[in-house]
Each structure stands twice: as C-alpha cells, then as structure tokens.
Amino acid sequence: MDQSDISQRGFRVGLPDPADALSTCFATSYAGIIAFMAVATEGSFAKAGERLGIGRSAVCRNVQKLEMQLSTRLFLRTTRATHLTREGERFFENCNRGVTHIVEAMNDMLELRQGPPRGLLRISSSIDFGRKVVAPLLCKFSEVYPDIAVDLLLDDRPADFAAEQIDVAFRNGRIEDSSIIAKQLIPMQMVLCASRSYADKRGLPSTLEELSQHDCINFRFSSGRVSEWEFKVDGQMRRYLPAARLTFNDADLVLKAVLDGRGIAQMAGYQIRDHVARDELVMALRRHVPDDRGHYICYLCRQHLPTRIRVFIDFMTEQIRALELNCLTEFNADDTALPTEKLAA
Template sequence: MRDLFVGIVPFVYAARDKSFRRAAERLGITPAAVSKAVKVLEEELGVQLLNRTTRRVSLSREGELFLARCEEAIAQVRAGRELIEMYQRDPSGELTVSLPHILGRLLVARMPRFLARYPAMRVHLRFTDRVSRLIDEGVDVALRIGELDDSSLVSRRLMRTRWATVAAPAYLARRGTPARARELTQHDCLRFRSPRGVDVGWSFSGPDAEAKLELSPRMTFDQGDLLLEAAAVGLGVCQVLDYMVADYVTAGRLVEILREEAAPGPAVHALCLPGQRGSPRIRAFFDFLVDELAPDPE
C-alpha cells in the first residue's frame, strides 16, 4: 500500500501532461523515475493505467477512472492544507482550560478581552481543585498554583503571589487591629479547608515567621469566595492570596493588616502538553495570559 501512494503523484502528472518527460520536469526527477513509479503503481493495482508509445502517453479506460479519483483526493489534500494554513493564521475552535476555583475570578474577569481578540475561539473553563491529567481528560491548558509535580509538561510562570491577611473595618473597630502576627491568637480566625479536609495554615515573614501560632479557627470554609464574604461581613480575620482580595480592599470592604509581615505565596503557572505549545489556539491563550498577568522577567 505504501508504493500505491508513492506512485499516485507521478501518475497524475504524467496523465495530465501526457508525457513522462514533462511530468519529470515538474516533479524535479528523471523521466525514468516517473516511468518506474507509474509501473509500480500499475503492478499494485493489477491494471494498465497509461498506454505508452514512442511518441505519446495516453490514458487507458481504467486510467481515466483512476485519474478522476486521484484528482479528487489531491483536491481534498490541497483543501486540507489550506485549512491548516488558515488555522495557523487565525486561531479558532474550542479550547479547554482546567483551573482551580480560586483562580476563577482572576481569569473570568479577563476573558472578554480574549474572546474579543479571537472571535473564532470558544473556551470551556473546567473548574477543579484536583490536578487534571491533560492527556487523559482532553485538557489543552491547565492553570496551577504552587509547585509543579509533572516535569514532562511545558510550563510558563504567569505571576507571583503573596499571602494577605485581611479583616473588615467594622471587625477591626470592634476588636482592634493586631500589630504583630502573634496577636492573632486573640482574634476570630476564618480558615480555608482544602478538598482533603485539612485546614490551610497561615504564613508570615519577619519575627513571627517561625512561630507556631495556635490559631483556633472560629469558622472554616471550603470555598474561597465565601471565606472572603465571611470576612467582609465582619465574622473575623482571614488570610488569602493577594489577588483574591484586591477588589475587596479597593472597595473598602476589607483592610489588609500585618502587611510588613506578609509572606511570599505560591506562583501561578500555565501548562500544556509537549508539542502543543505551537498550536495556534494554545499559543494565543498562553500569550494572552502572559500579557494579562504581568509575568516576572525570566
């Protein structure tokens, strides 16, 4: 079957030009090579496709039928190439993005600009707090926070984060503003509980960085948005990543405290499968994320 496909193009050129010599010139090979390729093709099919004389080449009846099908196939291949070339120029189709819930607001707020820039793109956002297996789950791009476990994936760091400790103005007016992290032991603390059922610890830098603060949570939450809402209505102090609370602080609903003791947070990365980074859809999304999330210089 391999020889069958190898001989099709020389056959089509020879049939169109009615000459092995002209077909050879167009293909950049010798007339003997064209003649041999056609002969092998005829042997594969078990019929004579071209009638040969010393002066001219003509199609047999079987050759006419076969040529029509070959030209249809070549036209389909050409159309496929043109489609791929157009696809390379203009990203289109569906892109599946996996990301944790706490990155949801950050990304969704920026999606109108991406969709306006690439009107032929469709995006499916798949929210999950577990690590997605890209190849098994049909994921094109994954956004992840923290250390990367799978070194086989192509990754790009998008931004750094830091831990922000916040409380509502009304709460601070009622309970006072702690001047040091260790004073949080006297406050109502709101904690995030991971999908594994473990309360996420708080992190600080400075003198209290190594201190074992016994922060007994007044309430725990497994949804970051609701944790922030609880803090905003004055239920207590919480610690989240800085980008999560930026809008609350700007609106005056929350106040950041202990800024001088804020600890660095985990980095945010975008990942894709090796070999997919050059895909127009994925390349466009990676570039968009880099533009929007202001990456650190590499």
C-alpha cells in the same frame, strides 16, 4: 476467546489487523501513486520525473510496481504520447479526491498556525480565579476575536491537558510540572486579613505565635485537604494549620465570613484587594507574606502554537497585568503602614 468474541471485537480468524493492512498497502503503493499522479498530470514520464526530481526510469519502475499491485494497466504508452486507460482515469479521479482532501487538511493546519485566529479554545482555571479574573475578561476577548469559541472549565484540580483536551490553563501557587510551559502573570500574595470590625474588637496578630489567640477561617480544597497558611520568616518558609472555627470549600464563603467579622483568614491578594482599598479589610503580618508563589498561564509547548492560542495568551497576559490585583506594591511590607498606603497604584 471464542468465535463470537472475535466477531464482536471486529476481527476475523486468519485475517490481518485492518490497520496493519492499511499501513502495508499505503507504504507499498505511496511512491507509485505519487509517480502515477505526476505522469497523469504532466502527460509524460519524463516531465513527471522533472517535476518530482527523479529520473524517468525511476518513475517508470514506480508506476509498474503500482500496476502490478493493482493488477491493472493504468497507461497506454506509445512513442509519441502517454494516455490514461479507462481504469487509469477512474483511479486518477479517486486519487485526486484524496489528494485534494490532504491538501485541504494541510492548508487548514497552516491557516490555524498562520492565518486569522479562529476555532475552539478550551481553557481551565481554578474556580475562584476563574470567576473573579478570567471569566470577566472573556467577553472582551470574544469581542476582539469573534471567530474564536471559548470553553471555560472551572476546577481546583490541576488540568490534565491531554485527557481533557485543554489548550490553556491558569494555575496558582508553585509550578512543579516540568512538562508544561508556565508563564507568570503576576506574583501571588497570600495575605492575612480581617474585617475592620474584627480588628477593632480583637486586634490583629503581630507575631505568628499570636495566631492561636484568634478565630481562624480555613479553606478546604476539592481533594479534601485543608489549605495550610504560609509565612516567610527570616528567609525560611513556615507553614501553619490553625484550629479553625469555620472551614469552607468555597473561597467566596471564606471571604464573606471574614467580611462579616467572623475571624481572620489568609487569602490571595486578588480576592481581597478591592475590600482593602475600601477599608473593609485590614491586613496583618505583611512582613511575612511568602514571595515564591505566582498566578500562571500554562500551555504544553512553545512551538507550532495555533494562532487562537497565541493571541489568547498575549491578550490575557496584558489584561491581567493591567488589573493590578495585588494588595502590596512589594512583598514583606512594613506592618506599621496603613493598609491603603501599601496598595498598588
């Protein structure tokens, strides 16, 4: 590395790293500054010691070390009184500004934890769940908590809490990341469905083996991977990747194709519930719906949560559960029942 490189990188030959110099300086002078501020405020070394819970001699030693470090006399001491020198007054004024900023910073952090909810809330969600479930509730949330600004990011990739500065994430499926707190909002029902017109024309599969006889519609993740269909058979998970006539990387397009009678697809209960209720869609193989998935609200730590995050988690948990998004009141429902008879109340 030549001299120009060193200069461009903000370093100089023979000089310590500024960060190391700052830490060394602060570590050396911290006790002295605390002692100095106490003496200047109380007007006495003895009273400063009482305030700090240490002896008068310890206060004196710390102030003397600070004066030596600064090469400056900070106090004029007599048997009757202790006064700041002109240099001491200047140093006190500068230190007092710093102390004020530190106190304000600490109070601000405490208010975020204990005070009224406020500040920016950065949220991540999968695209379809975010559009259909999360986003419609945010307006209501903003009405209840007007001092919280919400930034919603829609992405089917799992959120990177640290890199993307995410406060709360909504995730679907199975949570295998042990580094996060995942609170299940509702179970996730993956249900095979078709339009009423398709069912009348082609019938519905009654076994997994009959799936190959139907027109299937697949969903492709943003990663490029096609979503496998999953079924629970005799207590075991079975995966099936159909040969699809149509594949989309957008869940709304999959739903539209199903509603148009183009084929059958496996979709989440929240996506199809209203259409099933209106008899636009019918469900098949309900007894094989997998029961180990969920819709989760996720965050990094239970401790020291800012108020804005705590109220958001509580609000969304209550609101989403009240929506009753699933198609079935229970998993593995009897296929002989009419679709509308199995809808949640």
